[in-house]
Amino acid sequence: MNIGITCYPTYGGSGAVATELGIALAHRGHQIHFITYKQPFRLTEFLPRIYFHEVDVGRYPLFEYPPYDLALAVRMHEVVLTHKLDLLHVHYAIPHATSAWIAREMLVKSRPDIKVLTTLHGTDITIVGQDPSFFPITKFSIEKSDGLTAVSHFLRDETLSAFGCTGCRIEVIPNFIDPIVYDRARYEPQFADMAKGRKVLMHVSNFRPVKRVRDVVDTYARVAKEIPSILVMVGDGPDRLDAEQQARDLGISDDVYFLGKLDSVAPLLASAHLFLLPTKSESFGLSALEALACGVPVIGCRTGGLPEVVRDGETGALCEPGDVEGMAKAAIDLLRDEEKWLVVSALAAADARARFGQDEVVSQYESFYTRALNGKVR
Numbered sequence: 001m002n003i004g005i006t007c008y009p010t011y012g013g014s015g016a017v018a019t020e021l022g023i024a025l026a027h028r029g030h031q032i033h034f035i036t037y038k039q040p041f042r043l044t045e046f047l048p049r050i051y052f053h054e055v056d057v058g059r060y061p062l063f064e065y066p067p068y069d070l071a072l073a074v075r076m077h078e079v080v081l082t083h084k085l086d087l088l089h090v091h092y093a094i095p096h097a098t099s100a101w102i103a104r105e106m107l108v109k110s111r112p113d114i115k116v117l118t119t120l121h122g123t124d125i126t127i128v129g130q131d132p133s134f135f136p137i138t139k140f141s142i143e144k145s146d147g148l149t150a151v152s153h154f155l156r157d158e159t160l161s162a163f164g165c166t167g168c169r170i171e172v173i174p175n176f177i178d179p180i181v182y183d184r185a186r187y188e189p190q191f192a193d194m195a196k197g198r199k200v201l202m203h204v205s206n207f208r209p210v211k212r213v214r215d216v217v218d219t220y221a222r223v224a225k226e227i228p229s230i231l232v233m234v235g236d237g238p239d240r241l242d243a244e245q246q247a248r249d250l251g252i253s254d255d256v257y258f259l260g261k262l263d264s265v266a267p268l269l270a271s272a273h274l275f276l277l278p279t280k281s282e283s284f285g286l287s288a289l290e291a292l293a294c295g296v297p298v299i300g301c302r303t304g305g306l307p308e309v310v311r312d313g314e315t316g317a318l319c320e321p322g323d324v325e326g327m328a329k330a331a332i333d334l335l336r337d338e339e340k341w342l343v344v345s346a347l348a349a350a351d352a353r354a355r356f357g358q359d360e361v362v363s364q365y366e367s368f369y370t371r372a373l374n375g376k377v378r
């Protein structure tokens with residue numbers, strides 16, 4: 001198939017999933033065309049059958065807000081015609097599903113067969129899409145897509161109840177990991193100098209308020225009183241400075257390392273003993289899945305789709321959002337008991353592979369595309 005993929009190309013789970021999907025599909029012989037404003041961050045080298053089409057938004061003094069959504073629609077239209085695309089697969093509804101709908105309308109005469117498929121990732125439904133300024137256009141664009149997928153059952157149900165889409169059928173296709181990349185055995189220990197034999201707790205995110213990064217620091221502060229350990233914080237975003245200040249206020253900043261944004265997290269995860277994700281809302285939790293696949297138990301919150309990824313009491317522990325005491329206790333219990341940690345770690349890696357392995361999930365997308373092209377997914 002000739003497939004157009006649009007996603008947010010900078011750091012973020014939806015862009016990561018879209019890019020990994022494109023790469024995996026290209027390995028299977030499909031032609032993949034990424035259409036976005038910047039090279040996706042996980043697309044770091046030349047790969048056969050993968051092309052990148054940069055969306056350039058024309059500047060004009062009148063435009064206080066340059067119209068990216070229109071420029072994207074125009075580029076989608078052009079790439080569909082030039083490269084004879086079969087379908088446009090957009091990740092994150094806003095504004096990608098709207099731009100794809102515009103492009104499809106522009107193609108009504110020349111390419112009436114082109115399909116628009118939308119994958120819902122999370123905040124496009126749970127936060128941004130429900131803001132009154134975006135709600136009607138999000139609902140419209142979802143209803144106009146030729147096929148819809150959501151990354152968790154939670155997100156599918158949330159979409160149906162929040163948007164009440166009539167006639168919407170949403171397939172759940174979960175996020176996935178490449179078991180060869182997310183493999184603890186593959187990497188050398190990374191933090192020997194910093195950890196000096198102590199346990200390594202880790203958090204990876206975009207440091208947005210929804211991630212509750214202060215709770216990461218608070219949880220760690222409690223753990224550190226009982227277990228010799230360090231905390232490694234990977235990523236960047238609006239709440240980073242706040243978390244850094246929190247570490248200083250609690251007198252633990254010497255043992256909390258803020259690494260900033262990094263392209264490749266697998267080698268880091270492979271050196272961690274626990275992953276902390278005390279998030280307020282998470283439609284799936286790709287970072288948690290990547291940690292589990294590396295044999296890192298996850299301590300997080302019972303929220304959104306996270307319980308579909310982390311098996312509470314088996315591959316990690318989930319508490320209510322804000323329950324830093326509970327999360328710290330769960331972390332201490334696990335880190336104190338080496339035998340138990342080894343069992344949980346092995347189960348986490350096996351369960352991630354069994355339920356979210358790349359081969360199986362990419363086949364689900366291929367099947368979805370084939371059925372969409374035959375008009376069988378709505």
Ligand code: GMT
Nearest residue numbers: 012013014121122123282283284285286
């Ligand atoms: O977090 C966001 O604001 C958007 C989005 C992203 O681009 O990272 O994250 C969502 O999509 C990921 C990939 O499907 C999911 O793993 C995340 O759980 C989800 N984030 C939220 O629901 C907060």
